[in-house]
Amino acid sequence: MALATVIDGKKAAASVIEAVKAAAAGLEQEAGVKTGLAVVIVGDDPASHAYVSSKSKMAKECGFKSVQHTLPAETTQGELAKLVASLNDDPSIHGILVQLPLPKHLDSDAIIQSIRPEKDVDGLHVVNAGKLATGDLDTGLISCTPAGAMLLVRSIHGEDLSGLNAVVIGRSNLFGKPMAQLLLNANATVTTVHSRTKDLASVARGADILVAAVGRPEMVKADWVKPGATVIDVGINRIDAPERGEGKSRLVGDVAYGEASDVAAAITPVPGGVGPMTIAMLMANTVIAAHRAAGQKPPKF
């Protein structure tokens, strides 16, 4: 019997969006500044196109100026760099997001690092990564998925994680590293584990807060979870689901949700957990960037 509280990411994301709408309207009323987000996509990947349309649509719903640049797969590094440079110089654009992954012939890192840090609403620029690493949460922009996952952690444990052990499975620049730093900034005792860690399961079992971001469907089993732990599942894996009919698939996380929710006290589902927070935190970062550009105190999320 499942005992765990299901952490509802859709509900949490909706309340972030309400706060973003209010902040954007306030900025427009008080400073005459309309928040602007530019989203750039290169190539034909269907999942990326779906994410980008959701981002552009959500930006409009938040009352932003929303601009989408859709470039063909053959776009050159120079053409993409030129577009980013023009967006950097456009005062009506406060946030620039380049959807990842880019086609293989493009150097993603060079493109990300060419975005002005104050417009890097994905929080991936080294300046923003460095600010997070040094605990400067007030002037940088934090990567959206870890920021969203952290908000879900806070909904269970509050602001101060003193005395709690957190284990992050995964060490990517996009998620694992910033997530570990956010947990550390909130006073958790943090361990990062990865594919080269000896006996992952036993380290995971020590976690009061277990965060899984490995990209391996249902790798984290019930016996990896400490009874009463909070489990945050960042994985989004599409697997075959022949039980739903021929050629059908379904989404699962990195955690074996059914069995883990018999042991955990709180757990995020997939879909409907961390995923929806990514887009909500992108809107939050954009309205924060717009406030800073206008010399106004940004909202806190």
Ligand SMILES: Nc1nc2c(c(=O)[nH]1)N[C@@H](CN(C=O)c1ccc(C(=O)N[C@@H](CCC(=O)O)C(=O)O)cc1)CN2
């Ligand atoms: N520039 C970026 N590129 C990518 C990022 C990113 O944060 N910045 N993250 C991912 C994709 N992504 C947003 O871009 C994203 C992924 C998943 C979701 C989401 O809401 N997932 C749902 C399930 C959706 C489905 O049914 O397929 C969920 O988990 O409930 C939102 C955004 C890679 N690229």
